[in-house]
Amino acid sequence: MSRPSYLPDNFTLALVTTVLIASLLPCKGEAAHVFNIVTNVAIGLLFFLHGAKLSREAVIAGATHWRLHLVVMLSTFALFPLLGLALKPVLAPLVTPELYTGILFLCALPSTVQSSIAFVAIARGNVPAAVCSASASSLLGIFVTPLLVGVLLATHHDAETNAWKSIADICLQLLVPFIAGQIARKWIGAWVDRNKGMLKYVDQGSILLVVYTAFSEAVNQGLWQQMPLPALGGLIVVSLVLLAIALGVTRFAARRLGFSKEDEITIVFCGSKKSLATGVPMAKVLFPVHAVGAIVLPLMLFHQIQLMVCAVLAQRYAKRTD
Template identity: 70%
Template sequence: MRRPSFLVPDNFTLALIGTVVLASLLPCRGETAIAVNWLTNIAVGLLFFLHGAKLSREAVVAGATHWRLHALVLVSTFVMFPLLGLAMKPLLAPLVTPALYMGILFLCTLPSTVQSSIAFTSIARGNVPAAVCSASASSLIGIFVTPALVSLIVTNHAGASGSGWHTVGAIVMQLLVPFIAGQLLRPVIGPWLDRNRRILRFVDQGSILLVVYTAFSEAVNEGLWHHLSLGSLAGLFLVNALLLAAALGLTTFASKRLGFNREDQITIIFCGSKKSLASGIPMAKVIFASQAVGAVVLPLMLFHQMQLMVCAALAQRWAARDMHHEHPQETSVRAR
């Protein structure tokens, strides 16, 4: 029997694993590290510039009026997740190292994903315009809220050396300013980007791989793998699974209890239970000390792959259920 497609790692996941292996075996040092760091900063700025140029204002306006949905997604992203991270501390402490727990708390402060939230909502036949607006708003608000939450909970509860509020200016300059510039230039380059989406995907994935390589190079130089045991990595996997299950369960319960229709429930579940690798890794690079970034982003990298696999399975299941309800006879014939 063939394995379900959502269980097969995609090329980007394999590239992430390969980048971590490369950084572990051949970490960059000295002048090379400085050059790669500059290249990474340029790539991240270009990434957010292109995201700003790509985002359709019409799509945002179309979904912006659904304020109850957006409020619930933002509460799930920036309130529920941090509370889960703090409440689970007695359970997490025996399973992971203090550095990994700091990474889990940082993961809990991050905004939602944009591309995958919209894609899964579309596959499952949810409210796509609302997903575009909600996920995009989460990403923008996270530029300011994530540093504040890092200062409030990560520094105080995990002994982090990073200071969120002191790095807001750096995050604004590196992420928000390019994004706004892209929005302003959308009338000029937006149509070209719509025709050449592969360029955005290349910059998106390439910038993340560069940040992962530089972060893990610095962490390996500081002895990352000497301080992490197989037991800690296994504990991290379990912790991420529990966190994702709790987020999916709570967003499902809240969206049903508050009376949202099925399309809106799908949007809330996918936008409110996921965390952004594309925003998280650049933010970690700015907020935390360079030698700590590798351990901080490790929980996020694992959570990213887990959320993609689980949400892909859910989206396919819900889409198939809709098809069955709409065409029960056709579905029955195919099953035979």
Template identity: 70%
Template sequence: MSLRRFLPDNFTLCLIATVITASVLPCRGEAATVFEWLTNLAIALLFFMHGAKLSREAVVAGITHWRLHVVVLASTFALFPVLGVLLKPLLLPLVTPALYVGILFLCTLPSTVQSSIAFTSIARGNVPAAVCAASASSLLGIVVTPLLTGLVLEAHGQGGMSWHAVGDIVLQLFVPFVAGQITQRWIGDWIQRHRPLIGLTDQGSILLVVYTAFSAAVLQGLWKQLPLPVLGGLLIVNAVLLAAALLITRYGSRALGFKRADEITVVFCGSKKSLASGVPMANVLFPAHALGMIVLPIMLFHQMQLMTCAVLARRYAQRMDVDKRSATRTEELAAD
């Protein structure tokens, strides 16, 4: 097996470089204010472009497979938060209370879109259903995530999320998204022809939020509060959550009688969490001094899920190929 599959991608390297830069040269004073404005503008542009890109036809085409979508959404917005709360006695001793809040926030996030679809395709899964499920998760997450965050934080004894925070999410994320959908008929084709622009906006906005978040956290003494054993504990917590989600979605979909292609879609759409949505939402929902601890679990989980799912997708693909060859031989023998 090639070691390249386990190496971080270019974007992850950029994230690491951004964290290092924020640790050495944190923005402060007027510079911090300028970066905050730039971050808000970049996030609004990001959700506007996603609204303009999202194909309503693809959503309508895949929405008929309602059982699969219910399972994916239940895994994303119910299974993960339940795991985060119920596993508190196991998880909390491994991390600090502030990091555990970040874990709870991670559990409320929507699924990824691009990587969920890409891994489903690699694994020979139901791609149209994956497009619909991942897109629906991303869209619903704009409203569901802040509400769920309030519920799980209240269960954790941190206090609920205010309606003001929900309103900020609607104003900064949902309104640009709807504006993009409205203007899709005029700019949708242009957006599709310039898809790399979406990627640059995605990554640029995340890097801006990470830089401002870690700058504020470093000025508050982040690295003094985060020794190496705690980082190791955070990796274990993320691994436990990811492994639990992968196992439950895999065997749960089989118990529900889904075909292999649909099982693949459930596994890859129901076990992931979106860095692209999570970082901008954290920027709206949490105070600047807390963002570093909130964002760090998402960043580590992002890389972990990519590495794990890359291997899992290829194994699924190999198994699908074997099944296809076996079916072909069976048909040939039956014909003889």
């Protein structure tokens, strides 16, 4: 018997359950360390399998799709900062001044990598272009984000100390497994092609692990204690407004510019997200220690909302008939 269309799909229910478990039973200490390792392994496996799945021609086509990448970069590093400034009369009254500073910091961050690519894969979008675009956004953000923060907040702290480490981490976690999968395609490509269904479970499993570990960290840092309830409600509204505008603008731009449905999916998911993994370390470098908690709180909440909303959107895209 099929599930009624008005009910959430199983993956969305799994996401909600994961958030509830992380709120009630967040991983701490050694358990958190183990979960981080497991999450990194799952993400590495995800990129290895995508590398083995994709032909060399598809990867080259994704890397050379410059119009798509330009739209994603403009959304990430131009649209979001402009929205943060232009909507100040609307956004600022809903939150505290410290939280609004965190919102501007969020707007300056690069796109998230793992979940963007996983959602594009679930939605049957252009995965090679998503790998290139999301990875390039993360690498570029190491240098662009501190500059944008300086412009938006007049912050002049030096973020260069972590730049090379961030690049090394990204290459180690994402590019190395992907390249290894490309090399291994010669031997396992046929087997991967016959078992494409298992990639769905790797995609979804990696997202659930990212949600649990990220939300556990947020809860452990006092997500539900650091702000009054009205400010939390205001922050949810702000996050929804920013995400809705970003999703709407990227979808509209992709269609007006004549991109295919697969490219539209990549633009929408890569151009509407912000990276928690990059944002938290950057905040520790760019801001005083006592201010970091309030600065990253909007990012942590936005991160959870974007995962939940995009999970539903990815399922809707996936159900389309070509």
